[in-house]
Amino acid sequence: MLFALICKDKPGALQIRLDTRPAHLAFLDELNAGQKLAFAGPFLDAEGKPDGSLVVVEAADKAEAQAIAARDPYAGAGLFDSVEVRAWNWVVNKPSA
Template sequence: MLFALICKDKPGHLQVRLDTRPDHVNFLNGLNADKKLAFGGPFLDADGKPNGSLVVIEAADLAAAEAVAAADPYAKAGLFESVDIKPWNWVFNKPAEA
């Protein structure tokens, strides 16, 4: 099942994002078969600076998706003002399954 993690950064925390980014990227790239990254990237403000994230993961259930969100180095660093986790259905332009 797919879940969209919609994360909003706390105002004034850009440096936290920049400092934590390498660990965040390694974490997402390290997700395994039972918790898998589908795609993700930052939301941008009017100046083109990141101010949140959209991460879509494959997980068994909501509890597993919540565990991924809580373990993300960005979350552990206190970057996010809010994290909304929603079940999501990929309908359009879905890559062919291998």
């Protein structure tokens, strides 16, 4: 089942994001290698700067998706103000369709 990890950065935390980005990308590469990552990317503010993340993962249940979210280096660095984990159904333009 797919889960969307909807992550909002803390205000003024851009430097934490920039400093932690290499570890975050390595984490996403690890998820991708394990066929757990559907897609990911940052949300952008009005100035075009990242201020959150959308990561869609394959997980058996919400608990597994929450565990994946907790392992993200961004979460460990304290970047996020909030993380919402929601089951998601990919209907249109799904690559496997």
